[in-house]
Amino acid sequence: MYFEEVKTILIDVLALGESGQHLSEDSPLLGSLPELDSMAVVSLIGALEERFGIAIDDDDISASTFATLGTLAAFVAQKQAE
Incomplete structure (x- = not known):
């Protein structure tokens, strides 16, 4: 649930466009x-x-x-649960 939304936000904030669509949970960020x-x-x-x-x-x-991207989505899920 969180993964796709976090991915969309990441793509928008970084202006990745189509290249961002290829990101997966295992895609390294920093x-x-x-x-x-x-x-x-x-x-x-x-x-x-x-x-x-x-x-x-x-x-x-x-x-x-x-x-x-997966660790970032998991972080958001954890923060929502608090």
């Missing part, structure tokens, strides 16, 4: 997508907070959260 710089991470977090009605604290964010 260090693999040049578009995902520090400013893009901030924008992505804001978009996720707005869409899912969650609050993401600075302490919640780690490299492992953004390791893959």
Whole structure:
């Protein structure tokens, strides 16, 4: 459920277009997508907070959260459950 929505938000925020459609749960994010710089991470977090009605604290964010698209979707699911 969360994967497709998180993927759509990621594609929109990073303006990946058609190339973003090929992303899977195992697709690496940080260090693999040049578009995902520090400013893009901030924008992505804001978009996720707005869409899912969650609050993401600075302490919640780690490299492992953004390791893959799957880990990011799992993080959002966990935050929704809190």
